[in-house]
Amino acid sequence: MTHEQAAQIPGSRRAAKILFAAFIATALTAFIWGFFVANKVRARAKQTDGALRSIAWACLCYAQQGDGVWPRSEEAVIAASASRWPCERVVSAGTGCPQTSDEAMAGTVLPATAAEAFKIVGLEFSKNPTDAPHVNARGNPSGLGTLDLVNGWLTQYRPAPQTK
Numbered sequence: 001m002t003h004e005q006a007a008q009i010p011g012s013r014r015a016a017k018i019l020f021a022a023f024i025a026t027a028l029t030a031f032i033w034g035f036f037v038a039n040k041v042r043a044r045a046k047q048t049d050g051a052l053r054s055i056a057w058a059c060l061c062y063a064q065q066g067d068g069v070w071p072r073s074e075e076a077v078i079a080a081s082a083s084r085w086p087c088e089r090v091v092s093a094g095t096g097c098p099q100t101s102d103e104a105m106a107g108t109v110l111p112a113t114a115a116e117a118f119k120i121v122g123l124e125f126s127k128n129p130t131d132a133p134h135v136n137a138r139g140n141p142s143g144l145g146t147l148d149l150v151n152g153w154l155t156q157y158r159p160a161p162q163t164k
Contacts, residue, residue, distance in 0.1 A: 045141040050108035051117040052142060056135050056150035057104040058114055059123070060097060060157055061087035063132075068159040070132055072125060074118050081114035093158035104153075132157065 058081045062071045065087065071077045089100055098104035111117040124134040132154035137147060 041141050045143050046108060048120055048137050048140040048142040049146045050105065051111050051120040052135055052137060052146055052150050053105050053108055054110055054117050055114065055121055055123065056153050057090075057098070057101055058117075059133055059135075059154055060090045060092075060104075063157055064090050064092075064159065069129060070125075070154075071123075072129065074123055077123070078114045078118065090157075091160040092156070093160045094156040096156045097153045 055077065058077050059071060062077060062080050063069065065080070071080065087101075090097060091099070101110075111120070120138065120140055122136050122138050124136060126133070132151075135147065135150050135154070
């Protein structure tokens with residue numbers, strides 16, 4: 001090894017240290033940014049889940065009060081829910097439906113009104129009035145399985161036989 005080659009080694013080590021420090025700084029920045037983005041998405045998903053569950057609950061209440069007839073528009077759900085949320089208990093001959101609003105909400109935050117919930121989620125309606133509507137998240141993030149769960153409630157609902 002010549003004297004010139006030996007003189008270049010400390011400069012190479014310095015460059016390597018700078019590159020390593022830049023890599024660590026970039027990785028740390030990406031981790032911190034990802035942490036805050038993930039937390040924001042999780043918070044939005046909780047809000048969406050509350051709206052999904054509340055709209056599905058409002059549809060179940062609407063169907064119960066209408067003897068199994070489903071709402072035909074978002075406006076119908078809003079009008080039926082004008083006095084906050086429409087019912088305290090749903091009785092279904094089908095399985096898997098929540099029976100109380102507390103059970104339906106499962107610890108999520110209830111939006112103030114149905115109109116507020118419809119700013120986050122939506123309903124798709126069938127041409128057949130006996131078919132349940134389909135709740136969607138309008139592209140918003142939601143918890144794993146929440147859409148399947150609430151749409152399952154709607155498809156499994158059956159009016160309970162009237163006792164006289």
